[in-house]
Amino acid sequence: MSVSVQEADFDVGAEIAALTAGNVDAGAVASFVGLVRGGTIEAMTLEHYPAMTGKALDDIVAEARQRWELLGVRVIHRVGRLLPGDRIVLVAVASTHRQAAFEACEFIMDYLKTRAPFWKREETAAGGRWVDARDSDDEALRRWAE
Amino acid sequence: MSVSVQEADFDVGAEIAALTAGNVDAGAVASFVGLVRGGTIEAMTLEHYPAMTGKALDDIVAEARQRWELLGVRVIHRVGRLLPGDRIVLVAVASTHRQAAFEACEFIMDYLKTRAPFWKREETAAGGRWVDARDSDDEALRRWAE
């Protein structure tokens, strides 16, 4: 199972290890963990579009597998209310060599950030507010255009 | 302590978690794990130049910290005899945003592959042989030239 959307936290080390277990060709695992930043933020709630989320993530992973020779992909995205320091997302990619693993991991994150139906709402002492999309995320996506 | 050279295995999840513990600005951790590939390889021995290794890795990390705004860097490289599936290297980089974390992690791996004094010797049923350097590693390094 390569994609999960869940309220529960996840075990980064176990997920990365599981990705290459028993696969003798796996020489490289690139991964990314996104966390709730603190500062003025007291909590963050992740809303999503349940009927679409899994499908959108599956499509992103399928697209990455078409572009690169990958031995394993794992995507976990949490939803619900999270606190500063909590993990939000894990993307881990196994391949024979590091270049494919790094590129595919970045590709999946860039697509996830702009195409997967998640929305963040921050709580601060001053109240709640929806996080604005960042232009830099759209720019990041553009480098993968063919 | 950001750099370790050791015979012992390491705990990827614990290392990644430690990198951001208590740092409220850390929103992103990119990491890389390199593993011994199997197939015809029965074992792999990592030789190094002990007096130079730690210094070379420290220099690479310092260079990455000059180029990107990083909140934490961890490099662990194993030496000695390893078996297929064993972890060889971990590079993990924490930053506020993902782009810096990914770029610095790739930069450190590219430099490590071409500048850190480690040498791999493979054992197969046919005997032992020293692994040849890959031209693609020199090419990977060139993209960071200014």
Add this chain to the structure above:
Amino acid sequence: MTVRILYFASLREALGTSGETLDLPPGVATTGALRDHIAARGEPWLQLARAKNLRCAVNQAMVGFDAAVKAGDEVAFFPPVTGG
């Protein structure tokens, strides 16, 4: 013959509802036309016309505002996504 419409995140809050079932009026055959049809109700629905970078999906796939809409479809309107 109806369509199911869903609203998410700040748009859901601004509209005060997470969705509705709507008879597809004659002549409304694209996501853009459907958006304009709903916005024409006036406040708070004008949000749909005003929203900067409104996004939409038909049957759980992101599409543009020229995408076809037909009876039985699930159409979602939402602001740019911010997960990850």
Add this chain to the structure above:
Amino acid sequence: MTVRILYFASLREALGTSGETLDLPPGVATTGALRDHIAARGEPWLQLARAKNLRCAVNQAMVGFDAAVKAGDEVAFFPPVTGG
């Protein structure tokens, strides 16, 4: 006045030694000149001249073959690195 010389990996194996202490001969003032001086002994030391992409370090920092060598330095010769 001597230099400490180290050999690693396949070069160490080919030479049959991991290092030596050598009197720095007059006129040998660079890593390249030191390499040629050692290679001039004949086999197996000719490996140093023959080796494709030989690398070297002075006092634990990688340098080119035009780098200065002076008494007391630690000079290492080795094949391209293959860690990671």
